[in-house]
Amino acid sequence: MTTAIDLSPISGPSAWRGDELVNSTEWIYQLSDAERTELEELGRRFVADDPDLRTVTAADYPLSACVGLNEECARQMDSGRGFILVRGLHTEEYGDTLAAAIFYVMGLHLGVPMKQNEMGDVLDHVIATSNKTLDDPSALPSRVRDRLPFHSDSSDVVALMCLRAARAGGASSLVSGTTIYNEILRRRPDLAPLLFEPFHWDWYKQDHDAPAKTYESPICSYVDGIFSTYAGTSMIFSAQDYPEVPRLTEAQIELLHLYDEVAQAPGLALDMDFQPGDVQWLLNYAALHSRTGYVDFPEPQRRRHLLRLWLKRDVGRPLVEGFGKNVVTERGTEAAVAGGRFRIAEAAEPNFEWGN
Template sequence: MTTALDLSPVSGPSAWRGDQLAGSTEWIYRLGDAELAELEAVGRRFLADDPDLRTVTADDYPLPACAGLTEECARQMDSGRGFILVRGLRTEEYGDALAGAVFFIMGLHLGTPMKQNEVGDVLDHVIATSNKTLDDPTALPSRVRDRLPFHSDSSDVVALMCLRAAKDGGSSSLVSGTTIYNEVLRRRPDLAPLLFEPWHWDWYRQDHDAPAKTYASPICSYVDGIFSTYAGMSMIFSAQDYPEIPRLTEDQITLLHLFDEISQQPGLALDMDFQPGDVQWLLNYAALHSRTGYVDFPEPERRRHLLRLWLKRDVGRPLVPGFGKNVVKARGEEREEAVKEGGRFRIADAVVPNFDWGN
C-alpha cells in the first residue's frame, strides 16, 4: 500500500463540475419495464415475508432482471462520477411500506446496511420533526429545514429515496470532492498537505446518543492512486466546543474556510430536484452532499420525507487507516444490535419516522 502524498491534480471521472452535467441526463438511470415489474414483485414478497432488517440478505431476494441496474450503480460509485440517480419507481401508488421494501432490497444488492443511530436503526429518515434551525446546538441536520453545508455521511455509501418532495426548495446538491481538492491545490498548495492529517469531528451533533463526543479522521486519503474525501467543516468547527479538543491553528481555519468557499463556488455543484420515487446512490468518498433550504406543506402527512440507507460497500477501496467515521459499525459487525431500546427492525415500522427524534 502506497500512501505517500502526491500533491498534483487528480483526474478521472470523479473530477466533474455541476455546470457540465446539469444540461445532460447521463447521471440518471431510468428503470425499464422489466426492472420495474421485478422490483415491485420482490418488494411485495418482502412485505409479506416481513424479515428482520438486521439479518436479511440479498440472496434472500434475488433481482436477476435488475442485474444491469445494479452493475451500473456499482460502476458509477466505484469508478465513475461517484453517484447515480435512479428514476421510475411509482412510490405514490405503493404506500410507504412497499416503497421502503423496494429501497431496502436495492440497498442489499449494493452493500451491507449500517446502523444509523445508537438504537440500531438501519433505515432512517430525513424529515423535519421540529421548527429548530441549525443555529440551535440541539438540532439534528436530518430533522430541520435549513440549507445544509456540504458534508460526507458516516458510511461508504449513502442512499436517499424520495417519498414526498417539499412544497418549495429542498433540492439535493452534490459536489465533487476531487474537484474541490484540485482547486485547493491550485489556490493554496502550501495548505493542501493539511487535508491528509487527522482532524477532530463532532459526533454528538450528528447523533445525540453517540458514545463519545468526537472522533478523528483526515479529510483526504490518497492510497495506491485512489483519491478519497471525507468532509463536513461545520462538524470540525463545532468539535471546538469541547475544551478537551486541541485548538485549530490559523492555517487549519484558513483551509476549512477555503474548502467551504470552493464547495459553494458557482458552477461546481449539481442540484437535482427530487421527484417521488427517485433514488440517489452516492459514494461518500467521491462526492459531498447537501440540500437547499425548503418549505414544507402545512399538512404533516405531506412533509418532505426521504428514506435513508447507509451501506458498507466492501470492494477493496484503499483508504488510509482511520479514514471517515470509522467508529460506526456495519450491520452484523457487533452483536449488541441495539444499544438502547427503540430500534425499528421490521419494514412497516421502519418507514414511520420517530417524531420525537431531533426535537
C-alpha cells in the same frame, strides 16, 4: 501500501463539475418496465415475509431483470462519477411500507446496511420533526429544513429515496471531492497538505447518543494512487466547543474556510430536484452532499420525506487508517436496543420521539 501524498491534480471521472452535467441526463438511470415490475414484486414479497432488517440478505431476494441496474449503480459509485440517480418507481401508488421495502431490497444488492443511530436503526428518515434551525445545538441536520453545508456521511455509501418532495426548495446538491481538492491545490498549494492531516470532528452533533463527543479523521486520503474525501467543515468547527479538543491553527482555519468557499463556488455543484420515487446512490469517498433549504406543505402527511440507507460496501478502495467515522458498525443482532425498529412496516414510519 503507499500513502505518500502526490500534490498534483487528480483526473478521472470523479473530477466532474455540476455545470458540465446539469444539461445532460447521463447521471440518471431510467428504469425499464421490466425492472420496475421486478422491484415491485420483490418489495411485495419482502413486506409479506416481514424479515428482520438486521439479518436479511440479498440472496433472499435475488435479481434477474435488475442485474444491469445493479451493475451500473455499482460501476458509477466505485469507478465512475461516484453517484447515480435512479428514476421510475411509482412510490405515490405504493404506500410508504412498500416503497421502503423496495428501497431496502435495492440496498441489500449494493452493500450491507449499517446502523444510523445508537438505537440500531438501519433505515432512517430525513424529515423535519420540529421548527428548529441549525443554530440550535440540539438540532439534528436530518430533522430540520435549513440549507445544509456540504458533508460526507458515516458510511461507504449513502442512499436516499424520495417519498414526498418539499413545497418549495429542498434540492439535493452534490459536489465532487476531487474537483474541490484540485481547486484548493491550484489556489493554495501551501494549504493543500493540511487536508491529509487529522482533524477532530463533532460526533455528538451528528448523533446525540454517540459514545464519544468527537472522533479524528483527515479530510483527504491518498493511498496506492487512490484519492478519497471525507468532509464536513461545520463538524470540525463545532468540535472546538469542547475544551478538551486541541485548538485549530490559523492555517487550518484558513484551509477550512477555503474548502467551504470552493465547494460553494458557482458551477461546481449539481443540484437535482427530487421527484417522488427517485433513488440517489452516492459513494461518500467520491462526492459530498447537501441540500437547499426548503418550505414544507402545511399538512403533516405532505411534508418533505426521504428514506435513508447507510451501506458498508467493499469496493477494494484503500484508505488511510482511521479515515472517516470508521467506528460506526454494521447491522447485526447486537444492535437490538430499546427503541430500534427492525421490521419494515415500523421502520417505514419516522420516529418522531427521536431527533426533535
